[in-house]
Amino acid sequence: MSKTKVVTGGLDQTGSFDFTSGLTLGDNLLFDASSKGVYIGVTSATAANLLDDYEEGTFTPTVSVGNLGSDSNGHYTKVGRLVTFTLLADSLDNTSSSNDILIQSLPFTSLSTAESSAHAVVACKNVNKSNLTLVAQIAVNGSQMEIKSNGAGGTSNGQAGIRYSDLGSSAAFKISGHYYTS
Numbered sequence: 001m002s003k004t005k006v007v008t009g010g011l012d013q014t015g016s017f018d019f020t021s022g023l024t025l026g027d028n029l030l031f032d033a034s035s036k037g038v039y040i041g042v043t044s045a046t047a048a049n050l051l052d053d054y055e056e057g058t059f060t061p062t063v064s065v066g067n068l069g070s071d072s073n074g075h076y077t078k079v080g081r082l083v084t085f086t087l088l089a090d091s092l093d094n095t096s097s098s099n100d101i102l103i104q105s106l107p108f109t110s111l112s113t114a115e116s117s118a119h120a121v122v123a124c125k126n127v128n129k130s131n132l133t134l135v136a137q138i139a140v141n142g143s144q145m146e147i148k149s150n151g152a153g154g155t156s157n158g159q160a161g162i163r164y165s166d167l168g169s170s171a172a173f174k175i176s177g178h179y180y181t182s
Helices: none
Strands: 054-059 073-079 082-089 102-104 118-127 134-138 145-149 167-180
Touching: 134 167
Parallel strands: none
Antiparallel strands: 054 073, 073 082, 082 167, 102 145, 118 134, 118 167, 134 145
16 A cells, blocks of 8 residues: 655645555544534445534433432443433432432434434333332433333333332442434
């Protein structure tokens, strides 16, 4: 593979270059505008193959009733429209409300179509129910999710919301999942 080497402090050129033998960069690739990206897997500009958004970050989950402990946190990676996240909702302080548990403040709003509904994997500590498989159902066109059970007490569709009153002292949830945003 032959390499093209720019010796001076940069190249100020408009138009395009043809690197048919490949290109090796010795530093990061930085575009002059935030709306630029990289076309992947194609030889011409095809909008569906344009990767123009990548972001990593943190967020602080909240709950609909009560508060979370100070160790609660969330991390996400957004590639294009796909958001992948993990979060810890630690030490939920309300164990008496009959409301279903809603984890709020996801980093992006999910898509608004019913087909975009997503679920996440849930591990829990101190939930006072047995024989449960828990999932988190991410709201359509929202930034919250409801903790649901696929176990005993389910509704006709096999899922029932977990209520704050189902929690024991220092209950916590570790949730990992993904969803699409616009």
